[in-house]
Amino acid sequence: MPNTQRLLTARNIWMATVRPNGTPHLVPIWFIWINERIYICTAPESIKARNLRANPNVSVSLEDGNNPLVVECTAKLLDKPFPDEVVRLFKSKFDWNILTDDEYGALFEFTPVKWLLG
Structure with missing residues (x-):
């Protein structure tokens, strides 16, 4: 496994998902890294x-193109109640209480499957 320390402090990752027609959808998004998992919260x-x-396959990359870290993951939508540690880390890293933000109430857990660069 690559050096994942940068995942603790980086604010954004680039996330690539697949649209139903097979084309990629690439966006930057806030995230946290805990217990060998990546978590993102977005509008449902x-x-x-x-x-x-529709398709739980996702690739993520840190923004730093000079020192890349790229990983393929499998995503899982989490039901409430959300894990306390995940809620706490979103609050401490972004000053964002994901429990009270109904607009962005979908929490996904990404499990790394294959580290490509790092």
Whole structure:
């Protein structure tokens, strides 16, 4: 496994999902890294959330192109109650309480499958 320390401090990752027609959808998004998992929170009906519910395969990359870290993952939509540690880390890293933000109420857990660069 690559050096994942940068995942603790980086604010954004680039996330690639697959649309129903097979084309990619690439967006930057806030995230946290804990217990060898990546977590993102988004609007339940956003393109990325719909894509992940239809096809759980996702690739993510840190923004630094000079020192790349790229990983393929499998996504899972989490039901409430959300894990306490995940809620706490979103609050401490972004000053964002994901429990009270109904607009962005879909929490996904990404399990790394294959590290490509890092």
